[in-house]
Amino acid sequence: MARDNESSAKRQLRSAQWFGSADKNGFMYRSWMKNQGIPDHEFDGRPIIGICNTWSELTPCNAHFRKIAEHVKKGILEAGGYPVEFPVFSNGESNLRPTAMFTRNLASMDVEEAIRGNPMDGVVLLVGCDKTTPALLMGAASCDIPTIVVTGGPMLNGKHKGQDIGSGTVVWQLSEEVKAGRISIHDFMAAEAGMSRSAGTCNTMGTASTMACMAESLGTSLPHNAAIPAVDSRRYVLAHLSGNRIVDMVHEDLRLSKVLTREAFENAIRTNAAIGGSTNAVIHLKAIAGRMGVELELDDWNRIGRGTPTLVDLQPSGRFLMEEFYYAGGLPAVLRRLGESDRLPHKDALTVNGQSLWDNVKDAPIYNDEVVRTLDNPLVEDGGMCVLRGNLAPRGAVLKPSAASPELMQHRGRAVVFENFDDYKARINDPDLDVDESCVLVLKHCGPRGYHGMAEVGNMGLPAKVLEKGVKDMVRISDARMSGTAYGTVVLHVAPEAAAGGPLAAVRNGDWVELDAYAGKLHLDISDEELQTRLAEADPTAASREIASTGGYRQLYIERVLQADEGCDFDFLVGCRGSEVPRHSH
Template identity: 50%
Template sequence: MTPRRTPEQLRSFRWFGPNDLRTFGQRSRLRQMGLGPEDWVGKPVVAILNTWSDINPCHLHFKVLAENVKKGVLQAGGMPLEIPVLSLAENFMKPTTMLYRNLLAMETEEVLRSHPIDAAVLLGACDKTTPALIMGALSAELPFLFVPGGPMLRGQWRDQTLGSGTDAWKYWAELRAGKITQEDWCEIEDGIARSHGHCMTMGTASTMTAITETLGLTLPGASSIPASDARHWRMAAESGRQAVENAWTDLNPSRFLGKSAFHNAIVADMAVGGSTNAIVHLVAMAGRANVKLPLEDFDTISRKTPRLADLRPAGRFLMEDFYFAGGLPSTLAQLLDLLDGDCITVNGKTLRENVADAKIWNGEVIRSRENPLSAEGGTAVLRGNLCPDGAVIKHSAMEQRFLKHRGPAVVFKNYPDLAKRLDDPSLPITADSVMVLQGAGPIGAPGMPEWGMLPLPKRLLETGVRDLLRISDARMSGTSYGACVLHVAPEAAIGGPLALVRDGDMIALDVAARTLTLEVADDELARRRAEWKPAPRHYERGYGALFLNEVTQANEGCDFRFLHSNGKPTPEPAIH
């Protein structure tokens, strides 16, 4: 039997319980809010951290979502407090929401620590929001669980099913190649995002919520419920009830998330053909739990994990199909021999218990273990003299002719240079060339934007070319595809080997061997290094300067050095 705390042992009791001047002031302000002792005496306080905003279409339904969480908290005898935190609107924030992931993580940690909170429910969905909230909550070391915002409905254009992001890239290429008209393009724009919710492909949003469920931080099956499905509201209410229970039992994820749980998350990522961004975020999340997660772990697990979910951009189907085929529980149930099923989850049960009865209802969308889409996961980690600290490639979502490729480099020093010269008729580029983008990493861009799916020159598109080997220190959207080597570390902006590549240099990729090689003699590279000079810093003040001073490289998760867990708890705030 799990021991239960008494009301006097709740963290919020320090704010509301003692009979002194300080708590008098705090209780009087509760009364100012229209509350009375019946609202707080002997009740856990559950914070609902809401990332809603008018400019975040993925989270437009979060006002109603929060009300359903509150309903569950009240049903279970808790006191709900909704608290707004930074909303990371993926499509609108420039240069990239990745620049602000750590800001939301910092805000989450401090909001939870500084207020009279016994447990928290985190409302998130869009890409960086999920890891940011979890990073902060882990550092705050309070009981919490995550409520995913859910994927939007499938898109539609005439008789074509559209997947957000993935089909935007596809039809943009067709427009530039002259295969569709501007009128067609406008119709696609009108039909690709038909409801609230995050991208309905297995992009970064769906990948991160699947990972979060596998880590045990959501209720079972929560990650793939469509945003507009009534079951989503019921899941939110149940999450509120569970948060109250976890406040009483002090079920704190920062205590039960160990290396096995993060290895389980990597298995899930590979089995669903997840986003390359998951690697950066998982490393950062693990760091907040004081778990080391080297890139080698991802590659080792990828090599033995079959890909079972046939989802765009690496496959055919969308998240709505995935949910009705059985969702993540059915996928994980096929992989129990690769998972640590004894890991605890936020409902107090083990991962094995949560997926024990899950069944596949559509064997085309979710393959059985005996009939996988591929014998290994969808992402590979590369090493070589061009990426001594690693790089990643989603080889499940590219033309297979590039699995082993050698070609001459066409180098762009930054993204404006790429945009300026891409369609220049004199650009020396062919279908065998290797496009190289420098200055797009955490410091160079700054913030490591999703520039890694470099657009192809129009004249190549017009000849039928739809993929090219592309290398950068950037990320790419989880909805993207193509032969894109990403997250090259160290990045060009700090003098990594990528900064030394010149037009015409031969570059060799061998995915099976996991190698990426710049075929330039060491003495020539040394000469180039001696001549290399860093570009001017983007920021000299404010949050931007803090970011440049503290951000780590992609292989370390792009977290801030001073936020890494050092194994020592941060002291509770003084009340007096």
């Protein structure tokens, strides 16, 4: 009977539609694969596991993935599967211009079609730098086959002048110090070599670490995947075990749709607040949910996340880095703290190891109460993402309270307006700029269409004349994103964006803007009539139309990208299209 069940499982394998027949097509598919030295018995019905690799020397965060892939292969072979590694577009934030967000959807299309069109029964996603995690999960979700995530891990702590420094965060800090005249350019440059001193992603709670935590809290990876340092041998053990597990997932038919449920996303939203995660997670989780057909709205971040304390004391919100986070217990420690205080919404959510999220973490050790704080001693009392609305953001905007200045969470100031990022760069340090620390910096035309890809420029550096006074934060508002490594009282993702005719396009120098993060309010102090008159007089979409006329992927992006509150996916990619095998051509 066991043998009959095994045979039944093998007949159901997706790869059998390529390799399982004794006709002309089966002959050709097997024969072509055999030119790699594959023997007959590898085609006996064992699961074919794809290893989707974002390795690239142009994506330095992922440059060690060849070695990780080898450990995944060992695990797959050990469990009775056959591994096939394949490359996909590697969109690393570190080098790609104008921003890796511009190609997130392109990479997801690459992943989706590679999975659907090739003989694989399950897939291991090798992810790391910021956008590779959402891109690969989006593509895999559209196919819905058994899938497990293996992250490359964060780099070791940076070192400078005998102190730990955080990748990304230290750049923003020291750059402001140079502008303020407190350190020399030589001191600034001296930190460069020490910031990134091993393989891996940013060692702060930037977008890469945030999305690794999101993948783990969603249940798409094994426990501890998010935080093990890239060069720690335990990273390779996890890769090996993930290779083991994906083979079992194929036999169990444990597809992504059974893991990426509405409940899983609610767990992830709560987790993001507890870790002080990046604002970029708002956009990426919405896009992943959209591919899975799960309803997730911007207001869910208020409903589920607000009131959750930030427990992880990590830069840019706090003091420590990802090494300390892992040594303190990693994400399982955070999830245990949430669960023990009844703040984990859905303990029974299924994960890829076949256990519930709570079963995975209920006995997790917690080694350091400074790094992973207790509920009665949080880093921030309410770390849930603030969703703001008002006449300036009718479809919403976001603010990260754990990285903001408490005294600026309620603020009314005079607008200093920059029409685009070039305008900002040209004027921000002009001694004649009419600005002081009470003003509100407003940046337009940097949203999905306006600065194709919605670049991470929303954390505008402060004017030199303000920095020289010792001021370190001002309210900043834009339709852009910001790096998860950045900090400050920064309002982002204003929707609709200026280039889509949103109210942000109407803001003028000298207007008064009111922010009340506690009340979720973002208001431009002019009448509705004046606002409509200003928008009618302008043509805010002209710039994006001009860019679109150049053709190519850029035109596709501008014409079909959704707004920030919708996840910035392409409208034609939303939804799960399944893994039905396309007709063969032989």
